[in-house]
Amino acid sequence: MKLFLFLLFCHGSSSVKHSLKFFFTASSGLPNFPEVVGAALVDDIVVGYCDTDTQRFELKQEWVKTYLEKNPEQLQWYRAACFQNQPNLLKARIRGLKQRFNQTGDVHIFLEISGCEWDETTGEVIGFLQFGYDGEDFMALDLKTKTWITPKSQAVSVKLRWDADKGRIKHIENLLTQVFPEWLKNLVDYGKSSLLKTERPSVSLLQKTPSSLLSCHATGFYPDRAEMFWRKDGEELDEDVEHGEILPNHDGTFQMSVDLNISSVTPEDWGRYECVLHLSGVKEDIVTKLDKAEIRTNGEKPTDRTVLIIVPLVVFIFILIFIAVIGFMAHKKKKATRRPPPSDNDTELSTQLNPET
Template identity: 60%
Template sequence: MKKFFLLLLFCHVSSSVKHSLKYFLTTSSGIPNFPELIADVQVDDVQAIYCNANTKTVEPKQDWMKKYFDKDTGHLEWYKSECSENWLNVFKTKIADLMQQFNQSEGVHVLQRIHGCEWDEETGEITTFMQYGYDGEDFISLDLKTLTWIALKPEAVIIKLRWDADKLKITHDQIFLTLICPAWLKKYVDHGNSSLLRTALPSVSLLQKTPSSPVSCHATGFYPDRAMMFWRKDGEELHEDVDRGEILPNHDGTFQMSVDLKVSSIPSKDWRRYDCVFNLSGVKEDIITKLDKAGIRTNATDMTPFIIAVVAVLAVVIVITACGFFIYKKKNGERPKQKRCLICSFQYFDFSL
């Protein structure tokens, strides 16, 4: 993994019995009007708490998290203290040290940390992690087996030696990751169980812009966002001529995704050998959609109804115009020659005179 920011893309848990508590902390230098520190706390990859050090606010993002804070006000105070004091002071010091180490007196610089724990509800196994990123790249991570830091790039070696010497801080991190984090994770899961474990299946459609465009298998309305979708041929997953899209949020809290298949080189007789598979974590049955031309929604539409509607509107306009002209003539003392209208009860008039 090259970029630290991409950590967010690999946070999904594939097993339905695994739970996670993750803390994403970010501080920066040289960015006007940006908070000195922001913290995002996620439970099972769902945002549960947001903190802004500048405003000293801790905001629960889920109803069950708010109820937990109402029940345990001391827990809420801990987050307020950590966000506006402890985390803030630690991060301001660290980013200043890094800038000094790299002779960076100005410019935009970003320091991030992700730490937390995962709990396998089935086996009881606990795994922990703590890693820093600097200016968008992985920088240094903590190895709890050796209680030392691992430099993830050459520039981090000097920082590793300095941080290794701070045994008190390493012990503090060890206690939080191995004892406090798992205990809190289990409490959060217990309180938010109905929300965290809910699932919603999507509606799946086949879309195509033009007959020569790829066919897009599009799923929308699913929850949670731990899902996979792919094309198969004769039951085997395809990797060539396939373009996978990202999982994107919908306005109602659900998600959507799509995967495209290039069909221009596929003979019509072979289309039946292809299908699209959608898999949602925690749901045993896959949603399988056959590649069928009859089931594809496309931009190409039948123009016949439109043409009929236009002709009907024009006919009405002509009749109304004729009647209006007749009224105008009548008011001016003229009476044109009459003929019966064949379309409606209005009269059709011959104005050839």
């Protein structure tokens, strides 16, 4: 899933880039998990969520609600995708792929990611449409060659059939490079006060015991487009360093940490080490010197917003989608009921992003 992970977490630092992404995940054999889950993200911030269990379409940002009130046709598109088109199509995809790969029962997940990225500085637009199955890339549209690409030998016949449908490819290209970018620009215009705001974090040096890794922990920053690393004598370190993920706080800000193994660092060399946080929208990096006097240990009482390592499990239900993406094959728990293979008359997504397999 390298391509999917790239789309999820990459951020541009040299120019102002914005993105609009639609995620739809269909599953079979997963107990207590909706058969179809959908989410819309602007600049990697969830703005809408839906699933087939609750049958609710939830808008997560007030500025998005305002925008869609003035653009009801776009809201209708989202609702149709969530409850009319995608559920039947994606579930049919799983049935068809289980047949194609000669699979029975167990846990299976089909993922669709579509959208675009827009560089506000250069005007460049990049559209993307990709499908994944059971944690691996299945099919993607190459807009440069106007052809489908797949790493799966079992999908070659599907690729050839999709390649032959030039009308559909042209329609999808228009959506990814014209329609979606126009939506994105309008959304960014409505949400600038939220999307472009910046909040500087508090940065702390934390260590459980004198022999454990030293963690440089930043919390309370916004947006989540940030990079954090240790450097020695001005050069970034790769060895003895462990990078953590960017995680959400309960107040809408973010946190992250990067750990350094200091077991072999002599006291006289401590001054040569620095923790650096580069936050998008902030010109100057936030630099924290390695100083023994500044290290907080388990024996000290943390101050407000300093140690938010444990994120509430209920934050952002959409994170289930990412769990499905990254941990697809959490490994086969239940036998799913056999279903008949999809017919050639499966309902098409109104945007025609989902041709038949």
